[in-house]
Amino acid sequence: QKEVEQNSGPLSVPEGAIASLNCTYSDRGSQSFFWYRQYSGKSPELIMSIYSNGDKEDGRFTAQLNKASQYVSLLIRDSQPSDSATYLCASSGGYQKVTFGTGTKLQVIP
């Protein structure tokens, strides 16, 4: 059983729309959650970290955490073609264990 689950996609959204990426995790001890963006053949780049329930906004990005439902999401407002990438969700719970999901591929259609 995967510990961090993401829909592999692709998720297609038109330019200017809101993209909604979702992630569930199984380890109730997880305390820290991260969203990374990865372009094809490139390394993961940190977008957002979130540690407490609720929303955290940074520019066009909003991360949402619901620990009761074990659910993390990333909203991208005013999506641009340059946002087309794979988005990795990760959680950190117990001793040194950071678990990555396999990612959701986002396609922003001009």
Next chain:
Amino acid sequence: DADVTQTPRNRITKTGKRIMLECSQTKGHDRMYWYRQDPGLGLRLIYYSFDVKDINKGEISDGYSVSRQAQAKFSLSLESAIPNQTALYFCATSLGIGYEQYFGPGTRLTVT
């Protein structure tokens, strides 16, 4: 300047050869990690190190070894490369438990 660097960036090698991938960081982080990424399988942890005296196996350490030469340097070795070790390899660093990880640019390794 990049905070986490990896060399080489691309490498093609033959089955049975020994190969070393190197990682250096200027972030001052104690914790360093080696991952491999394969299509559809996501990132898988090979080894991680808390400091120069601490090395730990990850979920897929067989066929790999590591060396932490200094706080800033962490090397991954394939003692006898095999074709199914063809993958994208990433080094990462973090400040501590629960902190985000920062990745190097990656090494694309092909074993023929």
